[in-house]
Amino acid sequence: MKQLKKIAVECKNIGLSYDGGKTEVLKDITLRIEPGEFFALLGPSGSGKSTLLRLIAGFNQHQRGQLLVDGKDITGVPPYARNIGMVFQSYALWPHMTIWDNVAFGLVERRVDKATVKQKVGAALELVGLAQYANRRPNQLSGGQQQRVALARTIVIEPQVLLLDEPLSNLDKKLRVQMREELRSLQRTLGITTVFVTHDQEEAMTTADRMAVMDKGIVQQLGTPAALFDYPANPFVANFVGTTNLLAGEIDQINGDTVRFRAQGIGDITLPKHPDVRAGKMAISFRPHTVKMQVGDSVRDGAYLWLNGAVEHTEFLGEFTRYRVRVGDSLVTADQAHFSGMTPFAESAAVRLGVDATQIRYLAV
Numbered sequence: 452m453k454q455l456k457k458i459a460v461e462c463k464n465i466g467l468s469y470d471g472g473k474t475e476v477l478k479d480i481t482l483r484i485e486p487g488e489f490f491a492l493l494g495p496s497g498s499g500k501s502t503l504l505r506l507i508a509g510f511n512q513h514q515r516g517q518l519l520v521d522g523k524d525i526t527g528v529p530p531y532a533r534n535i536g537m538v539f540q541s542y543a544l545w546p547h548m549t550i551w552d553n554v555a556f557g558l559v560e561r562r563v564d565k566a567t568v569k570q571k572v573g574a575a576l577e578l579v580g581l582a583q584y585a586n587r588r589p590n591q592l593s594g595g596q597q598q599r600v601a602l603a604r605t606i607v608i609e610p611q612v613l614l615l616d617e618p619l620s621n622l623d624k625k626l627r628v629q630m631r632e633e634l635r636s637l638q639r640t641l642g643i644t645t646v647f648v649t650h651d652q653e654e655a656m657t658t659a660d661r662m663a664v665m666d667k668g669i670v671q672q673l674g675t676p677a678a679l680f681d682y683p684a685n686p687f688v689a690n691f692v693g694t695t696n697l698l699a700g701e702i703d704q705i706n707g708d709t710v711r712f713r714a715q716g717i718g719d720i721t722l723p724k725h726p727d728v729r730a731g732k733m734a735i736s737f738r739p740h741t742v743k744m745q746v747g748d749s750v751r752d753g754a755y756l757w758l759n760g761a762v763e764h765t766e767f768l769g770e771f772t773r774y775r776v777r778v779g780d781s782l783v784t785a786d787q788a789h790f791s792g793m794t795p796f797a798e799s800a801a802v803r804l805g806v807d808a809t810q811i812r813y814l815a816v
């Protein structure tokens with residue numbers, strides 16, 4: 452199949468409510484999805500991501516703001532008149548039709564001539580690796596294959612934009628990983644602007660060029676997966692994208708190069724000063740893999756924040772061991788890379804946790 456024209460999708464101050472304005476589900480959503488981008492909407496259940504996706508498809512109507520596709524405001528244009536393809540969680544294949552007829556359906560409906568239908572359906576099935584299954588029915592295919600049929604059926608009509616609503620959630624873990632790679636390479640081949648809804652941060656991070664993290668109908672942060680992981684804007688994003696340690700507290704002293712952070716349940720900690728630091732309530736966040744663990748009496752290194760604790764819980768995960776370490780009244784998570792022959796720290800061992808100071812983020816609360 453040929454590369455498709457790359458189109459931008461833009462939401463400008465979009466607001467959507469149900470129940471005559473009582474339930475506000477989308478609040479002032481402003482974002483621009485660049486032409487050809489693979490964009491993920493990531494958020495917990497009820498955050499509004501499906502509502503936003505369905506709004507782009509035309510199934511939901513917003514009351515405020517504008518929706519621009521290729522620079523044109525398509526607010527009010529019905530779904531069938533938008534050239535937008537959507538793959539649903541359930542795939543929604545026709546059970547009584549062959550794979551070929553399922554894929555051809557949208558073209559036949561649009562009264563495309565027979566020769567073109569043949570050529571396009573053949574190319575779409577080829578693209579998803581299902582040419583040899585054209586005569587089967589959906590129930591004769593595996594979940595992953597059905598998913599590919601759903602994709603082929605959507606892209607065959609050459610939509611301007613591809614919308615994917617949790618398309619991998621019905622598949623087992625291994626197949627999900629395989630399919631997300633396939634999805635990503637298919638998207639690259641076609642160059643189609645793609646919006647992918649998921650509540651799975653790993654899925655969003657591994658596929659998306661950029662993503663929007665949503666919570667309570669608000670875009671909490673927008674950026675590349677690495678930017679969101681490394682520089683979360685607030686505690687919600689820090690927790691939702693990856694695993695983190697969040698310590699709440701208050702900065703009550705700002706000295707030359709350091710600040711005093713009164714961490715709840717831990718006590719006073721001296722931290723390096725940073726442009727984001729202000730006196731008052733704050734949280735600090737650091738990732739478990741940026742913490743190194745040492746035995747209680749080892750030498751301190753000034754580039755680290757040192758916390759004394761005792762191992763409370765150990766989880767061996769193969770590549771690394773995840774330790775939950777009691778520090779004061781808090782539990783700190785520390786991931787230590789595992790190599791064969793290593794002896795893990797025992798439960799209740801006294802340890803010192805060294806947090807790389809460059810990896811600590813200060814977050815407003």
Ligand SMILES: Nc1ncnc2c1ncn2[C@@H]1O[C@H](COP(=O)(O)OP(=O)(O)OP(=O)(O)O)[C@@H](O)[C@H]1O
Pocket residue numbers: 469470474476494495496497498499500501502503650
């Ligand atoms: N027709 C409706 N009437 C009233 N409230 C609705 C309606 N549809 C959705 N909602 C509410 O809007 C909010 C957002 O729903 P939405 O389906 O967009 O969330 P989501 O982030 O996609 O969650 P999930 O991952 O569970 O699908 C929810 O609180 C939901 O209860």
